[in-house]
Amino acid sequence: MDFSDKKTAILGAGNIGCSIANGLTASDIFKPSQQTLTRRRTDKLSEYTEKGYNVTSDNIEAVKNSDILIACVEPHQLDGLLKEISSALNPEKHLLISVVSGAKISDIKKNIPDGVAVVRAMPNTAIAIRESMTCICSETLDNGTIETTKAIFDTVGETLVIQEEQMSSATALVACGIAFFLRAIRAASQGGIEIGFSSQESLAMATQTAKGAASLLGSMKNHPEYEIDRVTTPKGCTISGLNQMEHGGFSSAMIKGILTSAEKAEKLY
Numbered sequence: 001m002d003f004s005d006k007k008t009a010i011l012g013a014g015n016i017g018c019s020i021a022n023g024l025t026a027s028d029i030f031k032p033s034q035q036t037l038t039r040r041r042t043d044k045l046s047e048y049t050e051k052g053y054n055v056t057s058d059n060i061e062a063v064k065n066s067d068i069l070i071a072c073v074e075p076h077q078l079d080g081l082l083k084e085i086s087s088a089l090n091p092e093k094h095l096l097i098s099v100v101s102g103a104k105i106s107d108i109k110k111n112i113p114d115g116v117a118v119v120r121a122m123p124n125t126a127i128a129i130r131e132s133m134t135c136i137c138s139e140t141l142d143n144g145t146i147e148t149t150k151a152i153f154d155t156v157g158e159t160l161v162i163q164e165e166q167m168s169s170a171t172a173l174v175a176c177g178i179a180f181f182l183r184a185i186r187a188a189s190q191g192g193i194e195i196g197f198s199s200q201e202s203l204a205m206a207t208q209t210a211k212g213a214a215s216l217l218g219s220m221k222n223h224p225e226y227e228i229d230r231v232t233t234p235k236g237c238t239i240s241g242l243n244q245m246e247h248g249g250f251s252s253a254m255i256k257g258i259l260t261s262a263e264k265a266e267k268l269y
C-alpha cells in the first residue's frame with residue numbers, strides 16, 4: 001500500500017507514541033515531514049522537531065492536517081482528547097487508530113461523529129526498531145480499515161488480527177510482555193554476575209542468549225520445549241538449573257503475572 005500522499009498524527013506522543021513514530025520513520029513508510037506529534041509539553045519533543053517531525057500541542061490542527069490518527073494518550077485522558085478533536089473529524093478522510101488499553105471501540109465511538117472508522121491496535125515498544133508484535137481489531141472486517149492498519153503495522157514488525165474481546169489479553173502478552181522478558185533478561189544477567197562476569201559482560205551475554213532463543217523459535221517454528229530438550233543433556237547442568245527455577249515458581253510466576261496484567265488491562269479505561 002502506498003502512503004506517500006498520506007499524513008499521520010500521533011495524538012499523545014509519549015512512550016508508545018514516540019516509539020511508533022520512530023518505527024514508521026525507520027520503515028520509511030512515513031517520512032518525519034508526513035508525521036505530526038502532539039503533546040501538551042511540546043518542549044519534551046525537541047529532538048523530534050530537530051528531525052523534521054511536525055510537533056504541536058494543538059490536537060485539532062494535527063487532525064485537520066492528517067489522514068491517519070493514532071491515539072496514544074493514557075486511558076483516563078482519552079475521552080478528553082476525543083471530545084476535543086470530535087468537531088475536526090471527517091468520516092470521509094480520517095482513520096482513527098487507538099492503542100489505548102481498555103477503551104473499546106464502542107467507548108470511542110460515543111465521543112466522535114458517526115461514520116469515522118475506528119480500529120484498535122496493540123503494539124509494543126519494540127515497534128521503534130520494527131520488531132513489534134501488534135494485535136489489531138475492528139468492529140467489522142469488510143470496510144478496508146483493517147487492511148490499511150495492517151499494512152502500516154506490518155512494516156514495523158508482525159501483526160495479528162484478533163477479536164476485540166481478546167484485546168486485553170493481547171495487551172498483557174504483547175505490550176506488557178516486553179517488560180516481562182526484559183525482567184527475565186535482567187534476572188539472568190544478575191545470575192551471571194553472581195557466577196563471575198562483570199555487569200556489562202553478563203548483560204551482553206544474557207541479551208544475546210535471549211535473542212538467540214527468540215530467533216530459534218522464529219526460524220525453526222518448533223515448540224520451546226522441543227528446543228529445550230536439545231539443551232538438557234541427561235544428568236546435565238541445564239535440567240538441574242531448570243528444575244531449580246521451576247521449584248522457585250518460574251513458569252507459574254510468569255503465567256500469574258500475565259493473568260494479572262490482562263485483568264488490569266480490562267479495567268484501565
Ligand SMILES: NC(=O)C1=CN([C@@H]2O[C@H](COP(=O)(O)OP(=O)(O)OC[C@H]3O[C@@H](n4cnc5c(N)ncnc54)[C@H](OP(=O)(O)O)[C@@H]3O)[C@@H](O)[C@H]2O)C=CC1
Nearest residue numbers: 012013014015016038039040041072073074075100101175
Ligand atoms: N507504553 C507502552 O508500551 C504501551 C502503551 N499502550 C497504551 O498507550 C497509551 C500511552 O501509554 P504511554 O505511552 O506508556 O503513556 P505516556 O504517559 O508515556 O504517554 C501519553 C502521552 O500523552 C500526552 N497527552 C496527554 N494528554 C494529552 C492531550 N490532551 N493531548 C495531547 N497529548 C496528550 C502526554 O504528554 P503531555 O502530558 O505533555 O501532554 C504523554 O506524553 C496508554 O493508553 C497505554 O495503555 C499500548 C501499548 C504499549
Ligand SMILES: O=C(O)[C@@H]1CCC=N1
Nearest residue numbers: 101171172175176268
Ligand atoms: O502498563 C500499561 O498500562 C501500558 C499498557 C501496556 C503497556 N503499557
